Amino acid sequence: MLAGKRIVVGVCGGIAAYKVADLVSKLRQAGADVDVILTEHAERFVSALTFSALSQRPVYGDLWEPTGEAAARHIALGREADLLLVAPATANTIARLGQGMADDLLTTVALATTAPLLLAPAMESHMYQHAATQANLRLLAERGAIVIPPESGRLASGEIGPGRLPETPTLLAWISKTLGRNGDLAGRRVVVTAGGTREPIDPVRYIGNHSSGLMGFALAEEARDRGADVTLLAGSVNAIPPDGVTLRRVGTTLELRDATLEAIREAEALVMAAAVADYRVERPAGHKIKKGSADENPDGSLTLHLTPNPDILAEINALVTAGGAPRLIRVGFAAETTDVERNAAAKLARKGLDILVANDVTKPGSGFGTETNEVILLSAGGASERLPLMTKREVARAIWDRVVPLLRDRAPSSRDAEH
Numbered sequence: 431m432l433a434g435k436r437i438v439v440g441v442c443g444g445i446a447a448y449k450v451a452d453l454v455s456k457l458r459q460a461g462a463d464v465d466v467i468l469t470e471h472a473e474r475f476v477s478a479l480t481f482s483a484l485s486q487r488p489v490y491g492d493l494w495e496p497t498g499e500a501a502a503r504h505i506a507l508g509r510e511a512d513l514l515l516v517a518p519a520t521a522n523t524i525a526r527l528g529q530g531m532a533d534d535l536l537t538t539v540a541l542a543t544t545a546p547l548l549l550a551p552a553m554e555s556h557m558y559q560h561a562a563t564q565a566n567l568r569l570l571a572e573r574g575a576i577v578i579p580p581e582s583g584r585l586a587s588g589e590i591g592p593g594r595l596p597e598t599p600t601l602l603a604w605i606s607k608t609l610g611r612n613g614d615l616a617g618r619r620v621v622v623t624a625g626g627t628r629e630p631i632d633p634v635r636y637i638g639n640h641s642s643g644l645m646g647f648a649l650a651e652e653a654r655d656r657g658a659d660v661t662l663l664a665g666s667v668n669a670i671p672p673d674g675v676t677l678r679r680v681g682t683t684l685e686l687r688d689a690t691l692e693a694i695r696e697a698e699a700l701v702m703a704a705a706v707a708d709y710r711v712e713r714p715a716g717h718k719i720k721k722g723s724a725d726e727n728p729d730g731s732l733t734l735h736l737t738p739n740p741d742i743l744a745e746i747n748a749l750v751t752a753g754g755a756p757r758l759i760r761v762g763f764a765a766e767t768t769d770v771e772r773n774a775a776a777k778l779a780r781k782g783l784d785i786l787v788a789n790d791v792t793k794p795g796s797g798f799g800t801e802t803n804e805v806i807l808l809s810a811g812g813a814s815e816r817l818p819l820m821t822k823r824e825v826a827r828a829i830w831d832r833v834v835p836l837l838r839d840r841a842p843s844s845r846d847a848e849h
C-alpha cells in the first residue's frame with residue numbers, strides 16, 4: 431500500500447520531532463518516497479542530515495534559501511504528494527495552518543497541495559486542550575484535515591495527560607488508512623474475527639488454542655487500507671491489533687457469538703478467521719481447583735465435562751436463510767489436518783459460505799503463529815484455487831479481491847452506481 435506513494439512529512443519544532451525520524455525510516459523501508467520539510471524551529475530539535483540520510487532525498491527547510499531550489503519545489507512537492515503529514519504538529523503550526531498562513535515552506539506546501547492533510551498534534555496537555563488549539567483543530571477538520579488524536583501518558587514536561595505523539599505503528603496505520611480511503615472497499619462495513627477463544631475451567635485456567643490472530647489482523651489491515659470501515663472482534667492473540675479499526679475484545683465463544691451477531695447487523699461482509707472452541711466446560715469452578723480437593727474423583731483424577739458451543743457460522747446461516755442479513759457475504763476458514771479439500775468443500779456447503787479458506791495447518795509455513803500461509807480458496811460456485819505459500823497479508827489481499835466483486839453484485843454502493 432505504501433510502496434511507490436509520495437509522502438511529504440512536515441516536522442515542526444516539538445520535542446517529539448525525534449520520533450518522526452523512525453517513522454520516515456519505516457516509510458522508506460515500506461517503499462514510499464518521502465520528502466521531509468523541517469520548520470525553522472524543528473531544526474533546533476533535529477538535524478536535516480538525519481532526515482536526508484533516512485529518506486535518501488534532500489530535506490527542505492528554508493523557503494528563502496539562495497539557490498531558489500526550495501522555492502521552486504514548493505508547488506511541485508504539493509502537486510506530487512499523495513499525502514501531507516505534519517508530525518509533530520505544534521500548536522503554533524496548527525494555528526498557522528488554521529489561518530491559512532503561508533509564511534514558511536511547510537505552510538506554503540499545505541496550501542498548494544490537494545493531497546489529504548494528516549495532522550499529528552503533540553504538545554504539553556494544557557496547550558493541546560487550550561480553546562485556541564482545539565478551535566484551530568476543529569476548523570482544520572471541518573476543511574477536511576484528518577487529526578490523529580494524541581495519546582495520553584507522561585509528557586516531556588513530566589505531566590500526565592493527552593499530548594503524546596503516537597508511536598510509529600499507529601502513525602503508519604493512519605497513513606495507510608488515509609491513502610486507501612478511496613479504495614475498492616471504500617464505505618463498506620466489514621467484520622473480521624481473529625484469534626482464539628478461551629473457555630474457563632476455573633478463575634485462573636482455561637482451554638484455549640494456538641491461534642495467534644495474525645491472519646485476522648492481516649485481513650482487518652488490508653480491508654482498512656482499501657477504505658473499509660472495519661470492526662475487528664479479537665479473542666486471545668499474541669500480536670498487537672491494528673490501529674484504525676473498531677476493536678472489540680472477546681473471551682469465550684459465547685461472547686464471540688454475541689459480538690458477531692451484533693456486529694453483522696450493519697455489515698456487508700463477515701470474515702471469520704477466529705479459531706473457535708467447539709466445546710466449553712459445562713460448569714467452570716468458581717474457585718481455583720486444587721489437588722486433593724473435593725473437585726477430584728476418588729482416584730485423584732479430574733473430570734471436566736464439556737458441552738458443545740454454539741456453531742456461530744451455522745447460526746448466521748440460519749439467520750440469513752430466515753431473511754435476516756440477506757446480503758451479508760460470509761467467508762469462513764477451515765484449519766484442517768487431513769483430507770483438506772474434501773473436508774473444506776463439505777464445510778462450505780454446510781455453513782452456506784460464499785468463500786471458504788482452507789489450510790493444512792500441518793504444512794510448514796502454514797497456519798498458527800506463522801507469518802505465512804498456504805491456502806486453498808473455495809467458492810460457493812464450486813471454484814477451487816490453490817494459492818502458493820505467501821504472507822498472511824498477501825492471503826488477505828487475495829481474499830478481499832474475491833469478496834469485492836461479490837459485494838458489488840449483492841449490495842452495490844452508490845459509488846458503484848456512479849460508474
Ligand SMILES: Cc1cc2nc3c(=O)[nH]c(=O)nc-3n(C[C@H](O)[C@H](O)[C@H](O)COP(=O)(O)O)c2cc1C
Nearest residue numbers: 442443444445446469471472520521522523552553
Ligand atoms: C524545549 C521545547 C520544547 C517544545 N515542545 C513543543 C511541543 O512539543 N509542542 C508544541 O506545540 N510546541 C513546543 N514547543 C514550542 C515550539 O517550539 C514553538 O511554538 C515554535 O514556535 C514552533 O515553531 P513551528 O511550529 O514553526 O515549528 C517547544 C519549545 C521548546 C523550547
